[in-house]
Amino acid sequence: MSKISRRLSSLSLIAASIVVFGGCASQPTATAPTGSAANSASPAANQQGLKAVRVQLSFLKQSLDAPLIVAMNKGYFAQEGLNVSYERGFGNADTISKLGTGKFDLSFSDMYNALEFNEKNPNDKVIAVAVTQSRAPFAILTLKEKGINSPKDLVGKKLGAPTGDGPRKLFPVLAKEVGFDPKSVEWTTMEPRLRESFLLQGQVDAISGFSTSALPSLLKGGKKLEDINIFYYNDNGMDFYGNAILAKASFVEQNPDTVRAFVKAYMRGLQDVLKDPTAGLDAVMASDDSKLMDREAEKVRLQVALERMFISPEVEQIGLGSVDPARLEKTLKQTAEGFGLKTTPSVADIYTDKFLPPKEQRTLPSDRKPLS
Numbered sequence: 001m002s003k004i005s006r007r008l009s010s011l012s013l014i015a016a017s018i019v020v021f022g023g024c025a026s027q028p029t030a031t032a033p034t035g036s037a038a039n040s041a042s043p044a045a046n047q048q049g050l051k052a053v054r055v056q057l058s059f060l061k062q063s064l065d066a067p068l069i070v071a072m073n074k075g076y077f078a079q080e081g082l083n084v085s086y087e088r089g090f091g092n093a094d095t096i097s098k099l100g101t102g103k104f105d106l107s108f109s110d111m112y113n114a115l116e117f118n119e120k121n122p123n124d125k126v127i128a129v130a131v132t133q134s135r136a137p138f139a140i141l142t143l144k145e146k147g148i149n150s151p152k153d154l155v156g157k158k159l160g161a162p163t164g165d166g167p168r169k170l171f172p173v174l175a176k177e178v179g180f181d182p183k184s185v186e187w188t189t190m191e192p193r194l195r196e197s198f199l200l201q202g203q204v205d206a207i208s209g210f211s212t213s214a215l216p217s218l219l220k221g222g223k224k225l226e227d228i229n230i231f232y233y234n235d236n237g238m239d240f241y242g243n244a245i246l247a248k249a250s251f252v253e254q255n256p257d258t259v260r261a262f263v264k265a266y267m268r269g270l271q272d273v274l275k276d277p278t279a280g281l282d283a284v285m286a287s288d289d290s291k292l293m294d295r296e297a298e299k300v301r302l303q304v305a306l307e308r309m310f311i312s313p314e315v316e317q318i319g320l321g322s323v324d325p326a327r328l329e330k331t332l333k334q335t336a337e338g339f340g341l342k343t344t345p346s347v348a349d350i351y352t353d354k355f356l357p358p359k360e361q362r363t364l365p366s367d368r369k370p371l372s
Helices: 003-015 063-073 092-101 111-120 171-178 192-200 211-220 249-254 256-275 277-286 295-310 313-318 325-339
Strands: 051-056 082-087 106-109 126-131 138-143 158-160 186-188 206-210 228-232 244-248
Touching: 051 092, 051 256, 063 082, 063 256, 063 277, 063 295, 082 256, 092 106, 092 111, 092 126, 092 244, 106 111, 111 126, 111 244, 111 325, 126 249, 126 256, 138 192, 138 211, 158 192, 171 325, 192 206, 192 211, 206 211, 211 228, 211 295, 244 249, 244 256, 249 256, 256 277, 256 295, 277 295
Parallel strands: 051 082, 051 106, 158 186, 158 206
Antiparallel strands: 106 244, 126 244, 138 206, 138 228
């Protein structure tokens, strides 16, 4: 049994009764500061002289947002002269669209989905100023009872996902990497909230999506970790990065100090969460004014992130927030193919490391506690 299986299997029975997405507060914990214009090119300053920075999450607030919450609670942003507020997101496409309109200054989202926005808006591009997740949670999930024990076993099967699902759009590239015809599977489309139900009810044989979203829902539905097969894209020729801190290129150009300060404070919060993930989880739970978030669901989610997304051999070498240019270039080519982009963006088109703190300020903590 793998390390992640050992840690998560003990959560399966508890997680069987969780409410996953309903628990992530639909009402934002913080809203944009009063008086800050939606299309302002420069953040406003409050009475304390702190610059207001409006941030949108990728989706409902989750344990994956612990670094932001911890950095806010400990005053890291204030120490950098920032007054940070945030609102929930509605998925990567919506998050990037709202970032593009100027409603938010920074967003947490998938830079690969930003490539489509950039192609449609070449004079108003979005870029990543730091990568918060070294590996993406893109995955195909199925139940072992289906007899699908490798990606090649998907041939002739029925898969389910919403139309705009990123892993679904990239599936033809995955199939090519693994070595089978992507047209050999049949796709069923449903609303995002029904995806796991379709799998549990046997209406599809497998689903594509983010493991951090689908896995807790399947456990809630009565399955145990040992009942589920997860095929990560990263393990099958598509070594994608996860979410990043995104901003409009124009905002970055006009507010370089603000961007640099935000990234620095966020990295401190991320390091704290890696040192003591239990404290990070507790901070997220305490920030939930609705009191609807389920701690066990968020614990499952954060455990997956710790072992699959935040920490990797690459991060050990190059530090938090950075990328391997060759790896990113390969995934950009795969995205261009999967999304049907007209041209393949370069690394410089979507990512810059000029706002990262020095490497010694974003190293992985050596004294990391387990999540409990």
